[in-house]
Amino acid sequence: RDIRDYEVLVAGGGGAARCFPALKPLADALNGAVAASRKLVDQGIARRTIQVGQSGKTVSPKLYLALGIHGSMQHLAGLRGAVSIIAVNTSLHAPICRLSDMVVQGDACEFIEKLMDKMMCNPHKNT
Secondary structure (H helix, E strand, O other): OOHHHOOEEEEEOHHHHHHHHHHHHHHHHOOOEEEEOHHHHHOOOOOHHHEEOOOOEOOOOOEEEEEOOOOOHHHHHOOOOOOEEEEEEOOOOOHHHHHOOEEEEOOHHHHHHHHHHHHHOOOOOOO
């Protein structure tokens, strides 16, 4: 299935490079798909088929969860149709934050771990 067909996209950028494999279980839990920025594609971490942006795909999900994505002009051009954008970024000055409906300041990988723990109600993890 193409990423353009999903209502929920869990997208990773440079700030989520070290935990990119963790995006798949999160996307699955949200009945969504994994997407990526060009930075991760260029680094060989993600496939070009899931790249969002001017040189990738233009998407219009109901929810775009941007994890560690800085938000270059080219990437933001691919989000024209997104209904809601939630950004998780260490910098509140990242361009993605200006376009987002909600911003969480913090490390994307830590956010993913904590969110998955809460969603799975894992009593064996300390949060």
